[in-house]
Amino acid sequence: MVNRVTPSLEPRTTGPTPDVDASDPRTSRPVLRTELRAFMASTPGRLTSLGVVLILLTLAAGLLAAATVGNRQTHLGNVLEETEPLANSAQNLYSALSLADAAASTAFIWGGLEPSAVRNRYTQSIGEASAEIVTASAGLDSADEVGHNTLTTISADLSVYTGLVETARTNNRVGNPVGAAYLSEASHLMQTSLLPMAQQLHSAQESQVTGVQNDFARPPWWPVAAFALVLSALIATQIRLAQHSRRRFNLGLILATLSVAAALLWILTVGLISASTTSRALDAGAGPLHELTGARIMAQQARTVETLSLARRDSTEAESAAFIEKVNNVDTILQALQRDENAGVDTDVLARALDARNQWVAAHQRMTDSLGTGDFTGAAKITVGDGEQDSAAEYGVLDNALWQAIVDARENLRADISHASRVLSASAPGVTALAVVAIAGICIGFWPRLREYQ
Secondary structure: OOOOOOOOOOOOOOOOOOOOOOOOOOEEEHHHHHHHHHHHHHHHHHHHHHHHHHHHHHHHHHHHHHHHHHHHHHHHHHHHHHHHHHHHHHHHHHHHHHHHHHHHHHHHHHOOOOOOHHHHHHHHOOOOOHHHHHHHHHHHOOOHHHHHHHHHHHHHHHHHHHHHHHHHHHHOOOOHHHHHHHHHHHHHHHHOOOOOOHHHHHHHHHHHHHHHHOOOOOOOOHOOOOOOOHHHHHHHHHHHHHHHHHHOHHHHHHHHHHHHHHHHHHHHHHHHHHHHHHHHHHHHHHHHHHHHHHHHHHHHHHHHHHHHHHHOOOOHHHHHHHHHHHHHHHHHHHHHHHHOOOOOOHHHHHHHHHHHHHHHHHHHHHHHHHHHHOOHHHHHHHHHHHOOOOHHHHHHHHHHHHHHHHHHHHHHHHHHHHHHHHHOOHHHHHHHHHHHHHHHHHHHHHHHHHHOOO
């Protein structure tokens, strides 16, 4: 009889339980996570996290300050070197074209062979306009297709204009009445094409100058806020560490705090100075410059209306109204600048311009009266003669005074922008260096506390 052995239901152990394989990623990852959580929950872990956060905050504040200050300085430098000179070149282009048109009409009034001074004034104005076209073209950004197309059109139309003026001059010298028609056509081209495009170019560049100033007329608040946050965090950290470790002073964190405070004070001070100077550039530079440029443009337009109406030997009501409107606008601008204490324009220059404007209006009225009675010779003498109280002389005084005021306003603008840029020159590297010192101080301050737990 065979004996059968019934197998036991108890589990059979064949040896000791094997250890967890640390090289197995399926088992090592949970272990690492557990150990990391344990470390982060411990005091050394919390100190390490706090130190890393402070370092990152300080680094971010330093980079933000350096980038903001560098960007501000670059834009202000571009205004000085490119945008503002181009705006001035566009204004000079408009002025030269307008003076050329007025000189052409003046030459036509004389009849026959005009005086050499009048002819030289016309030739010089055309030459200045051509030179300003080249200067403006060189200063425009290569991507500014609108600006380049505008200058190309001005250059092409200027050639047509000078041809029409020469044709009018030739006919006028031999007494052909058709010369007046050619002169009217030339002046129409100037008033409807050349001058509007020159003014458009000037306005575009002027708006860029004003836009940059408006953007930077405020202090760089974001870097200031960033450094203020870091400073608050450092102070709070030192208070907490002092309570925990019963040590009142941590030399590393004190160094970091002093560095961040110095950076905060630096960026706040230079930011306020730069913003204040940029704001002053708007009040005493860009604002008056815009108004004075507009006044000079309107005065030149009024002079063109005056000479052209006389060249045609007829002054219509529309032309008289246009003349009065423009000279009244000039009066309004000059009086407003006189009342504005922040404009920074020489009051003597403004007073001389206002007096010349009033004398010019009176001379224009005498010219209109003479022309109304058929006294063309008397009207021409008042308009283009060399009398001290005649239109030509008084307009010359007004234009010269406006030019001088424009030069003064431009100098104020450039001086203030230059100062605003100059105070920022050392700020980016200086603030960055202070941020690096602060980071070093944080490391020095936390390292001894971490070693206590080894």
